[in-house]
Amino acid sequence: MDLHEIHTPVLLERCVELLAPAIGHEGATVVDATEGMGGHSVALLERFPHLHLVGLDRDTDALRIAGERLARFGDRVTLVHTVYDGIAAAVASTGRRRVDGILFDLGVSSLQLDETSRGFAYAHDAELDMRMDQTGGVTAADVLATYGEGDLRRIFERYGEERLAGRYARAIVDARRTAPIERSGRLVEILVAATPAAVQRERSGHPAKRVFQALRIEVNGELAALERALPAALDLLRVGGRIVVLSYQSLEDRLVKRAFAQASSSTAPAGLPVELPEHAPRFRLLVKGAELASDSERAVNPRATPVRLRAAERMKDAA
Structure with a gap:
């Protein structure tokens, strides 16, 4: 940089x-x-x-x-x-x-947001890494691949304060049966598709914002x-x-x-x-x-x- x-x-x-x-x-x-x-x-x-x-x-x-x-x-x-x-x-x-x-x-740094290859930003398609320390630990893709529906719902509710947590968790579990969710672009597509049109109209932020926040917090503890x-x-x-x-x-x-x-x-x-x-x-x-x-x-x-x-x-x- x-x-x-x-x-x-x-x-x-x-x-x-x-x-x-x-x-x-x-x-x-x-x-x-x-x-x-x-x-x-x-x-x-x-x-x-x-x-x-x-x-x-x-x-x-x-x-x-x-x-x-x-x-x-x-x-x-x-x-x-x-x-x-x-x-x-x-x-x-x-x-x-x-x-x-x-x-x-606190929070995600400018470096981490701007390095789009690290998967922190929902606005850019990249591998779902989200590790602040890339020398070890699980990635966001690992979380999406291994957590059960209940655990995904829990982290979306707790760390994202997302009221559609259950709906998003269910959509992710359904989607990964077809293929692993390894890139931010695919995750965004899943979340947008799972968001009712009325909710999309009334929300001020992107449907993926809170889920991405929750995944980042979970990955990095x-x-x-x-x-x-x-x-x-x-x-x-x-x-x-x-x-x-x-x-x-x-x-x-x-x-x-x-x-x-x-x-x-x-x-x-x-x-x-x-x-x-x-x-x-x-x-x-x-x-x-x-x-x-x-x-x-x-x-x-x-x-x-x-x-x-x-x-x-x-x-x-x-x-």
């Missing part, structure tokens, strides 16, 4: 603004837990000359591109091939116990990894450290909202007349609810349209 074609990161300035109070000092460390092609990392390293960055990604292509972009920063950068739930081990491998800032930019990653990340932050998370669909955002709510809540038993210091919240929320991209950013960067930003700061260590 031409480095000049790399997309502008979503909510770049807001992420830098929120992390700045925690990472501007000498010896600070920030973790980009979803390195991608390094857009957020470049901005952080340029603006904070004493910052060390630990970048994580499961996608070896992304790490290669990020490595090229970040090479000019020399030993200020450590890149680690891992899923983000490996954040604690990745940080420990650098000899650090705590960090000052953490950024998660994204929600399970995020559930493990969030508490691990919060535990890694020093007092005064900050975490920023960008989510692009409601399932991710709910997990982030819940983790932040728990971390920013008192642990005091109900009914105590005063809150003792040991029960005070460990974190405070930095934004009210979830922040959205501005209209102007959405206009120039359509991938910012669904984003939800949440951020928190560590106020004290665990008791």
Whole structure:
């Protein structure tokens, strides 16, 4: 991929603004837990000359591109091939116990969407791979070939919030009796054919959108990894450290909202007349609810349209 074609990161300035109070000092460390092609990392390293960055990604292509972009920063950068739930081990491998800032930019990356041969996009015919880490694991084609109708329905309902999940699961099982479903184009044809005309007229999105999302989440274990990653990340932050998370669909955002709510809540038993210091919240929320991209950013960067930003700061260590 031409480095000049790399997309502008979503909510770049807001992420830098929120992390700045925690990472501007000498010896600070920030973790980009979803390195991608390094857009957020470049901005952080340029603006904070004493910052060390630990970048994580499961996608070896992304790490290669990020490595090229970040090479000019020399030993200020450590890149680690891992899923983000490996954040604690990745940080420990650098000899650090705590960090000052953490950024998660969740979901499928621009690289993965734009590399049409990887099968993430329903708009392009390609092999149904959808693995973020192509060094191993099952593909979307494997899921479609081996899951029973009930399991397909379950993942479409749970990970795609698809109300036609049962109908689509049944259509897929019927179609694969004729021939394996190995390409995105054939899957799209099956889903469109199984969608009632009235539903197609009333829906704002493509009939395949939610099924493709569900398959991607299942193939990559994204929600399970995020559930493990969030508490691990919060535990890694020093007092005064900050975490920023960008989510692009409601399932991710709910997990982030819940983790932040728990971390920013008192642990005091109900009914105590005063809150003792040991029960005070460990974190405070930095934004009210979830922040959205501005209209102007959405206009120039359509991938910012669904984003939800949440951020928190560590106020004290665990008791």
